Amino acid sequence: MSLAALREQVYRANLGLVEAGLVTLAFGNASGVDRDSGTFVIKPSGVAYDRLSPDDLVVVSIADGSVVEGALRPSSDTPTHAVHYRRFESIGGVVHTHSAFASAWAQAHRSIPVLGTTHADHFGGSVPVTRAMSRAEIDGDYELETGYLIAETVELGGLEPLDVPAVLVASHGPFTWGRDAGDAVTNAVALEAVAAMAHRTLALTPDSGPIDSGLFRRHFDRKHGPAAYYGQAGEPEVR
Amino acid sequence: MSLAALREQVYRANLGLVEAGLVTLAFGNASGVDRDSGTFVIKPSGVAYDRLSPDDLVVVSIADGSVVEGALRPSSDTPTHAVHYRRFESIGGVVHTHSAFASAWAQAHRSIPVLGTTHADHFGGSVPVTRAMSRAEIDGDYELETGYLIAETVELGGLEPLDVPAVLVASHGPFTWGRDAGDAVTNAVALEAVAAMAHRTLALTPDSGPIDSGLFRRHFDRKHGPAAYYGQAGEPEVR
Amino acid sequence: MSLAALREQVYRANLGLVEAGLVTLAFGNASGVDRDSGTFVIKPSGVAYDRLSPDDLVVVSIADGSVVEGALRPSSDTPTHAVHYRRFESIGGVVHTHSAFASAWAQAHRSIPVLGTTHADHFGGSVPVTRAMSRAEIDGDYELETGYLIAETVELGGLEPLDVPAVLVASHGPFTWGRDAGDAVTNAVALEAVAAMAHRTLALTPDSGPIDSGLFRRHFDRKHGPAAYYGQAGEPEVR
Amino acid sequence: MSLAALREQVYRANLGLVEAGLVTLAFGNASGVDRDSGTFVIKPSGVAYDRLSPDDLVVVSIADGSVVEGALRPSSDTPTHAVHYRRFESIGGVVHTHSAFASAWAQAHRSIPVLGTTHADHFGGSVPVTRAMSRAEIDGDYELETGYLIAETVELGGLEPLDVPAVLVASHGPFTWGRDAGDAVTNAVALEAVAAMAHRTLALTPDSGPIDSGLFRRHFDRKHGPAAYYGQAGEPEVR
Numbered sequence: 001m002s003l004a005a006l007r008e009q010v011y012r013a014n015l016g017l018v019e020a021g022l023v024t025l026a027f028g029n030a031s032g033v034d035r036d037s038g039t040f041v042i043k044p045s046g047v048a049y050d051r052l053s054p055d056d057l058v059v060v061s062i063a064d065g066s067v068v069e070g071a072l073r074p075s076s077d078t079p080t081h082a083v084h085y086r087r088f089e090s091i092g093g094v095v096h097t098h099s100a101f102a103s104a105w106a107q108a109h110r111s112i113p114v115l116g117t118t119h120a121d122h123f124g125g126s127v128p129v130t131r132a133m134s135r136a137e138i139d140g141d142y143e144l145e146t147g148y149l150i151a152e153t154v155e156l157g158g159l160e161p162l163d164v165p166a167v168l169v170a171s172h173g174p175f176t177w178g179r180d181a182g183d184a185v186t187n188a189v190a191l192e193a194v195a196a197m198a199h200r201t202l203a204l205t206p207d208s209g210p211i212d213s214g215l216f217r218r219h220f221d222r223k224h225g226p227a228a229y230y231g232q233a234g235e236p237e238v239r
Numbered sequence: 240m241s242l243a244a245l246r247e248q249v250y251r252a253n254l255g256l257v258e259a260g261l262v263t264l265a266f267g268n269a270s271g272v273d274r275d276s277g278t279f280v281i282k283p284s285g286v287a288y289d290r291l292s293p294d295d296l297v298v299v300s301i302a303d304g305s306v307v308e309g310a311l312r313p314s315s316d317t318p319t320h321a322v323h324y325r326r327f328e329s330i331g332g333v334v335h336t337h338s339a340f341a342s343a344w345a346q347a348h349r350s351i352p353v354l355g356t357t358h359a360d361h362f363g364g365s366v367p368v369t370r371a372m373s374r375a376e377i378d379g380d381y382e383l384e385t386g387y388l389i390a391e392t393v394e395l396g397g398l399e400p401l402d403v404p405a406v407l408v409a410s411h412g413p414f415t416w417g418r419d420a421g422d423a424v425t426n427a428v429a430l431e432a433v434a435a436m437a438h439r440t441l442a443l444t445p446d447s448g449p450i451d452s453g454l455f456r457r458h459f460d461r462k463h464g465p466a467a468y469y470g471q472a473g474e475p476e477v478r
Numbered sequence: 479m480s481l482a483a484l485r486e487q488v489y490r491a492n493l494g495l496v497e498a499g500l501v502t503l504a505f506g507n508a509s510g511v512d513r514d515s516g517t518f519v520i521k522p523s524g525v526a527y528d529r530l531s532p533d534d535l536v537v538v539s540i541a542d543g544s545v546v547e548g549a550l551r552p553s554s555d556t557p558t559h560a561v562h563y564r565r566f567e568s569i570g571g572v573v574h575t576h577s578a579f580a581s582a583w584a585q586a587h588r589s590i591p592v593l594g595t596t597h598a599d600h601f602g603g604s605v606p607v608t609r610a611m612s613r614a615e616i617d618g619d620y621e622l623e624t625g626y627l628i629a630e631t632v633e634l635g636g637l638e639p640l641d642v643p644a645v646l647v648a649s650h651g652p653f654t655w656g657r658d659a660g661d662a663v664t665n666a667v668a669l670e671a672v673a674a675m676a677h678r679t680l681a682l683t684p685d686s687g688p689i690d691s692g693l694f695r696r697h698f699d700r701k702h703g704p705a706a707y708y709g710q711a712g713e714p715e716v717r
Numbered sequence: 718m719s720l721a722a723l724r725e726q727v728y729r730a731n732l733g734l735v736e737a738g739l740v741t742l743a744f745g746n747a748s749g750v751d752r753d754s755g756t757f758v759i760k761p762s763g764v765a766y767d768r769l770s771p772d773d774l775v776v777v778s779i780a781d782g783s784v785v786e787g788a789l790r791p792s793s794d795t796p797t798h799a800v801h802y803r804r805f806e807s808i809g810g811v812v813h814t815h816s817a818f819a820s821a822w823a824q825a826h827r828s829i830p831v832l833g834t835t836h837a838d839h840f841g842g843s844v845p846v847t848r849a850m851s852r853a854e855i856d857g858d859y860e861l862e863t864g865y866l867i868a869e870t871v872e873l874g875g876l877e878p879l880d881v882p883a884v885l886v887a888s889h890g891p892f893t894w895g896r897d898a899g900d901a902v903t904n905a906v907a908l909e910a911v912a913a914m915a916h917r918t919l920a921l922t923p924d925s926g927p928i929d930s931g932l933f934r935r936h937f938d939r940k941h942g943p944a945a946y947y948g949q950a951g952e953p954e955v956r
Contacts, residue, residue, distance in 0.1 A: 197339060443586035
């Protein structure tokens with residue numbers, strides 16, 4: 001993919017966050033990677049979505065998050081995105097939002113359990129919440145440490161990163177990822193829907209537990225397993 | 240009705256789900272039947288709503304859900320729809336969604352009691368939740384078994400399927416049906432409104448019980464009974 | 479006001495309910511009165527809002543709700559509206575909705591207490607819920623009895639009907655009224671906002687009590703009292 | 718800035734409240750100050766937003782809230798705004814809304830604790846709720862006393878007014894402020910998002926406490942501190 005095409009894709013992904021209602025003010029950002037050149041494209045910091053153009057996006061190095069091309073300062077969350085690309089080799093896009101319900105779960109320091117098939121259709125297990133950050137992490141290279149914490153949380157789960165493409169950073173909000181920037185947006189949308197549904201389920205039945213593991217596996221596999229039969233053959237799976 | 244007209248009707252029904260806010264991503268599908276030819280028309284699997292055209296819809300057999308006409312793979316829920324048409328002879332359309340509040344009730348394994356006249360105007364009794372599926376059902380022909388479970392749940396209730404045109408599949412979400420695909424959409428919209436209202440009622444008065452049976456009957460019958468006086472004479476009833 | 483102008487006003491009031499998000503499907507209706515001719519104009523029964531035109535509205539008699547002019551059957555709630563016009567001489571418009579939060583309070587059989595100044599700005603006291611209807615009332619002339627029940631509830635409160643222009647019919651939903659049809663819509667919008675705010679207040683502080691009576695009086699009077707100083711002099715008050 | 722430019726800015730700020738979904742009916746108003754002339758521009762009282770034009774705005778004196786220019790009566794909350802400008806010398810704009818979730822916190826007489834980084838990104842501490850007003854304050858010059866109460870609450874907190882640019886007036890709703898009218902709107906939007914998120918967090922974990930003070934400081938300072946690194950250099954900070 002050309003850099004121009006990647007810029008366009010990441011630009012559309014950022015606008016997609018707004019269209020999906022996941023963004024208030026300028027919270028949130030999306031990025032997409034070009035593994036060949038070792039760079040990724042990300043939203044500039046603090047620029048309003050309605051004034052954003054593809055040319056405003058910033059090209060930065062995966063290795064250290066430094067600016068490779070672009071006049072604007074990249075998102076302050078750039079080091080966090082960079083860690084995603086370094087540690088999760090299978091991914092092509094990263095999204096961070098402060099979406100309403102997913103952030104409420106993050107603020108409550110609670111993982112989202114698999115309470116139904118909507119969850120199982122998109123996420124191969126609970127969406128985990130991180131541990132609280134230590135004072136040393138907060139006072140150190142904070143955004144970098146946030147990335148390490150997400151990677152640690154995914155690795156603790158023992159799953160391939162694309163199997164559960166989301167983490168809730170405690171006291172903060174969700175990061176999601178995907179095969180590309182658009183897929184990461186799709187996962188952010190699915191996460192918010194699942195977070196709202198789980199919130200409302202617990203209001204009705206506070207002690208709801210995870211669904212049957214066979215039902216969970218059935219739904220996840222019919223979309224994501226080796227014998228997936230959801231979507232159109234030959235097309236990328238629709239998460 | 241010609242096949243072209245049925246395609247158009249089912250196409251509009253699928254878009255109607257989106258316009259009513261019942262759809263996130265590509266969750267959800269609507270179908271409509273042609274009893275004469277023994278077929279029904281259904282949304283293809285995993286195709287985004289904004290790229291859908293009437294010609295993308297797939298014509299499948301009521302008898303076994305096999306494709307009769309169409310280049311795309313039908314919705315993975317096709318066998319479930321087929322069971323509806325085989326077991327509920329009075330219906331002409333089926334809708335499945337993961338709408339926010341109805342799915343929360345399904346995830347909470349709770350039937351929606353008749354807490355007010357909005358419910359009684361549309362549904363002739365509680366909207367039942369199914370029992371949990373057995374491991375054998377899940378591991379077997381899952382979508383077919385889902386259909387059987389819905390039929391079992393309706394039959395347990397002892398009502399004509401159009402009297403309570405909705406079931407919540409436990410841990411999953413709602414299926415609704417109607418005289419045609421558009422009517423099934425109307426019932427999906429009504430169900431979501433009723434589910435949200437009941438959710439908020441219980442937050443105020445957790446031990447709310449069903450409304451007086453006479454009030455219930457009055458509201459249901461003024462729309463759906465033999466002496467119905469709601470809507471315009473000679474027009475199909477508006478649920 | 480000419481009949482054509484009244485039709486237009488009531489038509490706009492009905493559309494205003496949709497624009498304000500108070501209507502799902504065809505629930506809800508608005509009417510407006512012409513005291514000189516002893517008639518009022520009301521929405522036809524079960525007609526979708528997007529197919530409604532001013533000419534579809536039905537002119538009925540205040541005295542008995544019979545049709546004076548119009549080809550369509552009037553709303554099934556017509557007898558209830560008629561009682562409003564007969565018993566509340568100061569009013570010019572009536573609205574009935576099944577709006578989400580106000581109906582939840584009605585279903586919970588709870589009056590909405592004055593928990594803040596938004597309430598006091600619009601309603602001169604708690605918004606009362608009716609008692610449950612008796613079986614005789616339900617089995618009798620139901621819509622007429624609903625009107626009598628609303629009138630009874632207002633009269634029990636001892637207030638002029640325009641002071642608290644709303645009642646919650648238990649197990650059903652809200653009726654509001656006003657100086658004309660548009661004002662009744664305004665009160666339906668205010669009621670829904672107040673109902674949602676009170677619902678969320680109780681979730682935070684379940685034992686919240688009514689606000690200080692002096693604060694209540696101050697807010698109500700600055701909009702509605704003899705020395706009102708809200709809005710523009712010489713204009714009708716904005717509720 | 719010319720008076721015409723200020724009118725335009727305040728006009729856009731008022732419309733911005735509507736676009737952000739913070740306004741129901743005619744609740745809410747925004748103002749902006751011109752320190753040189755000792756005046757500020759504010760919305761007229763009770764005028765519907767869709768009929769508002771920049772010329773309808775009223776120019777009033779900071780010193781006593783009296784009208785300097787304009788044919789319409791200014792917002793009834795004008796004396797409250799005036800106190801803001803007199804007591805908070807660093808601010809340039811004030812907004813008052815009855816937004817849904819922030820008002821629920823105000824009605825519940827609860828300050829909004831810092832439960833996550835979204836809060837810390839915008840507000841340098843809890844958003845305080847005022848004490849209840851005394852009967853003497855209510856019966857006296859009510860809107861002026863509301864302003865004094867807000868100032869008292871901010872001063873009790875010991876912070877510079879722009880550090881926590883919001884107060885919840887108990888039993889009433891939020892006032893926010895900022896460097897100019899647009900910034901005050903931004904803070905009203907952020908407050909509503911934070912209020913909703915905190916409401917939903919407490920529903921999941923009722924005893925949630927404030928986030929780690931180091932994390933709080935890190936987020937607030939990266940946007941607002943002397944070494945802020947969020948947004949574009951040389952641009953006004955984006956709250």
